[in-house]
Every structure is written in structure tokens, then in C-alpha cells.
Amino acid sequence: MDSPVTRGVPCSVDVALFTVRDEALQVLLVRRPAEDGEPFPERWSLPGGNIDVDRDADLEACASRKLLEETGVVAPHLEQVASVGNALRDPRGWSATHLYLALMASDYLELRSGGNAADLHWMSVQGEAPREALAFDHDLLLEMALNRLRAKVEYTSLPVFLMPVDFTLSQLQRTYEIVLGRELEKKAFRTRILAADLLDVVARKKTGPNRPAQYYRLKRRRESHIFARPFGSAPPAG
Amino acid sequence: MDSPVTRGVPCSVDVALFTVRDEALQVLLVRRPAEDGEPFPERWSLPGGNIDVDRDADLEACASRKLLEETGVVAPHLEQVASVGNALRDPRGWSATHLYLALMASDYLELRSGGNAADLHWMSVQGEAPREALAFDHDLLLEMALNRLRAKVEYTSLPVFLMPVDFTLSQLQRTYEIVLGRELEKKAFRTRILAADLLDVVARKKTGPNRPAQYYRLKRRRESHIFARPFGSAPPAG
DNA sequence: TAAATAGTGTCTATGAGACACTATCAG
DNA sequence: CTGATAGTGTCTCATAGACACTATTTA
Numbered sequence: 434m435d436s437p438v439t440r441g442v443p444c445s446v447d448v449a450l451f452t453v454r455d456e457a458l459q460v461l462l463v464r465r466p467a468e469d470g471e472p473f474p475e476r477w478s479l480p481g482g483n484i485d486v487d488r489d490a491d492l493e494a495c496a497s498r499k500l501l502e503e504t505g506v507v508a509p510h511l512e513q514v515a516s517v518g519n520a521l522r523d524p525r526g527w528s529a530t531h532l533y534l535a536l537m538a539s540d541y542l543e544l545r546s547g548g549n550a551a552d553l554h555w556m557s558v559q560g561e562a563p564r565e566a567l568a569f570d571h572d573l574l575l576e577m578a579l580n581r582l583r584a585k586v587e588y589t590s591l592p593v594f595l596m597p598v599d600f601t602l603s604q605l606q607r608t609y610e611i612v613l614g615r616e617l618e619k620k621a622f623r624t625r626i627l628a629a630d631l632l633d634v635v636a637r638k639k640t641g642p643n644r645p646a647q648y649y650r651l652k653r654r655r656e657s658h659i660f661a662r663p664f665g666s667a668p669p670a671g
Numbered sequence: 672m673d674s675p676v677t678r679g680v681p682c683s684v685d686v687a688l689f690t691v692r693d694e695a696l697q698v699l700l701v702r703r704p705a706e707d708g709e710p711f712p713e714r715w716s717l718p719g720g721n722i723d724v725d726r727d728a729d730l731e732a733c734a735s736r737k738l739l740e741e742t743g744v745v746a747p748h749l750e751q752v753a754s755v756g757n758a759l760r761d762p763r764g765w766s767a768t769h770l771y772l773a774l775m776a777s778d779y780l781e782l783r784s785g786g787n788a789a790d791l792h793w794m795s796v797q798g799e800a801p802r803e804a805l806a807f808d809h810d811l812l813l814e815m816a817l818n819r820l821r822a823k824v825e826y827t828s829l830p831v832f833l834m835p836v837d838f839t840l841s842q843l844q845r846t847y848e849i850v851l852g853r854e855l856e857k858k859a860f861r862t863r864i865l866a867a868d869l870l871d872v873v874a875r876k877k878t879g880p881n882r883p884a885q886y887y888r889l890k891r892r893r894e895s896h897i898f899a900r901p902f903g904s905a906p907p908a909g
Numbered sequence: 910t911a912a913a914t915a916g917t918g919t920c921t922a923t924g925a926g927a928c929a930c931t932a933t934c935a936g
Numbered sequence: 937c938t939g940a941t942a943g944t945g946t947c948t949c950a951t952a953g954a955c956a957c958t959a960t961t962t963a
Binding site for chain 4: 862879882
């Protein structure tokens with residue numbers, strides 16, 4: 434109205450890609466470039482970057498593109514978490530970023546970063562140990578993505594996207610437990626998951642010196658299932 | 672990286688302000704200006720507009736400002752819903768908007784619109800009747816805000832922000848029913864609400880030719896309560 | 910008294926929690 | 937047989953759902 438020319442605001446997308454590796458929930462980080470003029474040189478950050486209005490059909494397409502370019506990966510789950518815009522998050526001035534949460538099985542991973550894998554890093558988010566500060570406000574963004582992930586894991590089937598194609602219920606339960614940071618009751622867990630009718634039975638597979646487990650595979654469906662009650666006795670976050 | 676100057680993207684905030692009036696859930700609309708060059712002249716739209724990096728500390732401050740400027744109102748609940756950015760939503764080119772959901776009691780309302788109240792309009796969102804198309808992609812934004820509202824009302828105490836300061840449990844239940852579009856069981860509703868320890872008892876008030884109801888008032892707390900199970904037998908949306 | 914709305918008593922149904930039990934493999 | 941992990945039987949408990957019942961007001 435009163436501003437004759439609307440300049441626009443620097444607009445980016447950042448992606449918190451989680452996986453479960455080595456019995457821990459981990460998030461993918463990329464190293465910031467060392468070039469002159471770039472803020473936070475050589476610091477770790479979430480993968481992401483500015484929207485390219487000529488290449489990105491929409492915000493989610495930008496998130497997919499950034500993930501593919503920086504990691505060579507197409508995640509089976511990608512959802513918008515929130516947007517953060519203010520004058521302080523980038524030393525160059527007012528900017529807005531659009532945070533996405535991505536999930537994938539660790540055995541899909543074959544990371545590449547413009548030929549330099551040393552610029553990629555999995556960081557465990559378990560434990561309260563002080564972590565190295567990330568670039569920009571990415572510590573906050575990571576916290577927001579983690580809160581979203583944990584909140585949804587309390588009452589949805591989201592963790593199936595952290596599993597390989599075929600998996601057992603014990604493996605799925607372990608994944609839930611790692612993300613939630615607490616143990617779950619076996620019988621209740623199995624009853625719920627099977628009642629949700631999310632999984633197809635596939636052939637049993639050989640394992641070690643014990644009864645072989647039934648393997649399952651996600652049915653064709655995009656959305657995750659919402660359970661009528663949250664897991665465990667803990668109230669859902671919020 | 673390869674673009675020497677990052678131009679930025681036109682960045683706006685839109686607010687879906689809901690209230691319950693006349694036994695219906697209603698959303699506030701503002702009329703687009705008739706000026707030459709403005710897209711969608713004189714069409715109805717959600718209140719909102721471009722971010723002013725000199726005045727808005729962050730996205731939420733921008734939403735509050737737009738709401739105050741266009742309606743004279745400070746809503747007791749304001750939350751971010753999602754962001755939509757693509758090349759098609761504005762005929763002038765790629766843009767991103769940040770959608771907020773606001774709730775307030777209808778008896779707080781004293782709308783003003785730069786001196787012209789005819790540019791404001793409450794639209795009922797009940798019923799499947801085809802509505803007049805809104806400007807930009809605001810039909811989509813309204814749908815997203817409605818979905819968020821209805822989903823959260825299934826398992827939270829959000830509707831307390833649609834109530835006046837003092838209210839009865841019957842009135843609160845009616846508000847839930849209007850938003851959800853279905854009736855709830857009285858006993859279960861009252862038990863849940865009271866067990867959540869959200870409300871303080873205030874003095875009874877005179878009513879009509881019947882037993883006077885107990886009035887309640889929201890305790891001091893910012894966040895809405897999350898119930899362990901959704902209301903009714905219907906599964907939560909999602 | 911009737912009419913109207915507020916609020917409760919109580920039984921049933923569902924599904925989670927606990928936990929001990931059985932099942933099936935390698936050796 | 938043992939050891940290990942997979943999977944089940946069954947009891948208890950919390951809370952929603954149904955619905956009839958009582959309570960309190962004005963007229």
C-alpha cells in the first residue's frame with residue numbers, strides 16, 4: 434500500500450533429515466562454505482538454502498531439491514514443520530526460512546556432497562550433552578523439528594518411515610523407543626500396530642539362534658496412521 | 672551461490688480469524704482494494720499483507736499487526752498453521768505466504784477497517800453450500816486453517832479461546848459441537864473438561880426460568896490442554 | 910404444579926498396562 | 937537340554953459412551 438515497490442524478503446528452506454543409526458536418532462548436517470562474505474563459514478548447519486523461483490515449483494519442491502543436491506537422497510517422508518522469519522536469524526538482515534522434517538531408513542543412505550563427503554555429518558540428538566552450536570538459528574530449527582517428530586511419534590505411525598522396506602515388529606518397536614527415549618510395552622505395541630492395518634505380511638527371514646520373526650512391509654499409503662490414544666502413559670507433548 | 676544477488680521473494684502473512692456467532696463458525700474476510708494494478712480488486716480475502724521488515728519483529732508480529740490494523744482486534748489465540756509458496760498463487764509471480772489461525776469470542780468484536788466497516792465481513796463456514804471464491808489462493812488457505820482448527824478441537828481445549836471471559840460448560844460444549852459439526856455426550860464432556868483442571872469457578876449468574884448454571888473462567892495458562900483421547904467416537908482427522 | 914436447563918449415578922465397552930506364559934529357532 | 941528372541945493369554949485399570957435419573961430455577 435504505502436511501499437511503492439515491495440522488495441521481497443530473502444526466503445530459504447531448511448531440512449532436518451532424521452534417521453536411526455547405531456541405536457540413536459541422528460540428524461544430517463552439512464558444512465557451510467568457507468568463502469568470503471558467507472556468514473558462519475565452515476560451521477555445521479541443516480541442509481537447505483535459498484528458494485530459486487525459476488527452478489522450485491513450490492516450497493516443498495525446494496526442500497526436495499536441496500536434499501537431493503546436498504545428500505543425493507530422496508526421503509520417503511517430508512513434511513513442513515514451521516516457518517521462522519525475523520531480523521536476527523541472519524546477520525545480513527531480515528529473512529524467512531521454511532523448516533521441513535524428513536525421515537528415512539539409514540540403509541538407504543549413500544551420502545554425497547558435490548564430491549566431498551567430508552562436508553556431511555550425522556549428529557546424534559540423544560542425550561543432553563551440549564552440542565556444538567549450529568549456524569544461523571539452526572539450533573532452534575533442530576529443536577522445533579525434534580519436538581514435532583517426538584510429538585507425532587507419540588500418537589502416529591510416523592516411525593515406519595525410519596524403517597527399511599521389510600522389518601519386524603521388534604525392530605519397529607525399538608525404533609519407537611529410540612525416538613521417544615523410553616521403553617514401550619511389547620503386547621500393547623504389537624496390538625496397536627497390527628490393529629492399524631498398516632502393514633502387509635511378507636516372508637519370514639532367517640536370523641540368529643532363535644525363533645525367526647515375522648517380517649512386514651508398509652501397505653501402499655501416503656499418510657501415517659493416527660492412533661486414538663498416545664503411546665505409553667506419558668501425556669503427549671504440547 | 673550462482674545467483675550473485677539474492678533478490679528475495681514477496682513474503683506475506685494471512686490470518687484466518689474464527690469466531691462462533693449465531694450458532695455457526697464464522698471467519699473474518701476483508702475486501703481487496705479497487706485500485707488499479709492490485710490483483711483481485713474488490714474481492715473478499717483473508718486479512719493479511721506483506722511483511723514490513725522495518726516494523727515487524729517476526730512473522731507472528733506481522734500477523735498481529737495486520738489483524739489489529741484491519742480489524743482493531745487482539746485475538747487471545749494466534750498460531751502458525753503453514754506456509755504456502757509457489758509461482759501461481761499471485762498473478763504477479765512467485766510469492767510465499769504464512770498462514771495464521773486466530774480465535775476469539777464474538778462478544779469482543781468491534782470491527783473497524785480504516786473507517787470503513789463495509790470492507791469487513793463475517794462468513795459462515797458451516798454447510799457445504801458453494802461459497803464465493805476468495806482472492807488469491809485464500810480458499811485453500813481457509814481450508815487449511817479449518818482443517819487445523821477442527822483437528823485440534825478433537826483433542827485439545829482450544830475452543831476456550833472462542834468463549835467470553837465467563838461461560839458455562841453447556842456453552843463450551845455447544846461451541847465444541849458447532850466447530851466439530853456433531854453432538855457430544857454431556858457427561859463425558861463435563862468430566863473431561865473438569866478433569867483437565869483448566870477452569871476456575873466463578874459466581875453463578877442469573878439466567879432464565881431454569882436452574883442457574885455454574886460459570887467458569889480460564890485459569891492463567893497460555894497453552895491449550897491436550898486430552899489423552901479425542902472427543903467422541905470419530906477418529907481425529909489426518 | 911409444568912417447563913426448562915443444569916448436573917449426576919451407574920453400567921457397559923474399549924483398549925492400554927502389566928506380566929507371566931508359550932513358541933521356535935541354533936547349537 | 938540351554939539361550940535367545942518372537943509372540944500370546946489374561947487380568948486389571950482408566951476413561952469414554954449411553955442414558956436415565958435428580959436438582960434448581962421461573963412462572
